[in-house]
Amino acid sequence: MWSEVFSHPWHPTEDFTHLLPENPPEYxxxxxxxxxxxxxxxxxxxxxxxxGLGLDEDCLLKRLDGVTGLQVIKDGKWVPVDPVPGAFVINLGDQIQVMSNxxxxSVHHRAVTNKWLPRVSVAMFYAPNDETVIGPIEDLIDEEHPPIYRSYKFKEFMEEFYRQEGNRRRVKEAFEM
Structure with a gap:
């Protein structure tokens, strides 16, 4: 399956507005x-x-140090965002499973399409920086709960993600102990 994507970055504390399209004017x-x-x-x-994991409320936020980006996809072709209502999905991904030991x-992401109506996806990604170390949080490891995953840099995760392209991706399994 192929797709063409319109995407651009965004970060909650840095100004990326100069990278955004100027048209339409209100965009x-x-x-x-x-x-x-x-x-x-x-x-x-x-x-x-x-x-919920019994950690400080800012634990995951500090560990992820996330950056975000927007992608708009329509049946393999980029289109302007269409205000048609759709499902809302939050996919926090494999990193939460690894950090929570x-x-x-995490679940395998699926999208349902049909041949009668086009599907528009507006995805906002929240991911760590490449050098962010992902691994089980120490406070969640004890004798009853030994680490299931090894620690890795997020860029290693993305390299594995792209290496598995064309297959049913099982990326987090590559980091199991």
């Missing part, structure tokens, strides 16, 4: 507001997951 303002809200949502979710499980 920069609308996207900036959307990105701020998504950033707030992600911070809240990471806080709740941290607390398997207490939270």
């Amino acid at each position: 920069r303002d609308v996207f900036s507001e959307y990105a701020r809200e998504i950033g707030t949502l992600m911070n809240r979710l990471l806080s709740l997951i941290s607390q 398997g207490r939270y499980k």
Whole structure:
């Protein structure tokens, strides 16, 4: 399966607006507001997951030091964002499973398409920087819960992700102990 994608970066503390398209004229303002809200949502979710694991509320946020980016995909071709309502999916991915030492499980991402209606995906990615070390959080490891995964840099994860292209990806399994 192939796709063409419109994408650009965004970060909650750095100004990337000069990288955004100038047309349509309101795009920069609308996207900036959307990105701020998504950033707030992600911070809240990471806080709740941290607390659910019995950790400080900012534990995962500090460890991920995330950057975000937007991608718009329509049936393999980029299109302007269409305001048609759709499903809302939050995919926190394999890193949460690894850092939680398997207490939270990631799921295989699936999308349903059909031959009658086009599908537009607007994905906002929240990922660590390349040098961020991902591994089981020490406070979640003890004699009853030994580490399931080895620590790795996020760039290693992405290299493995692209290496498995064309297959049913099982990236986190490559880092199992």
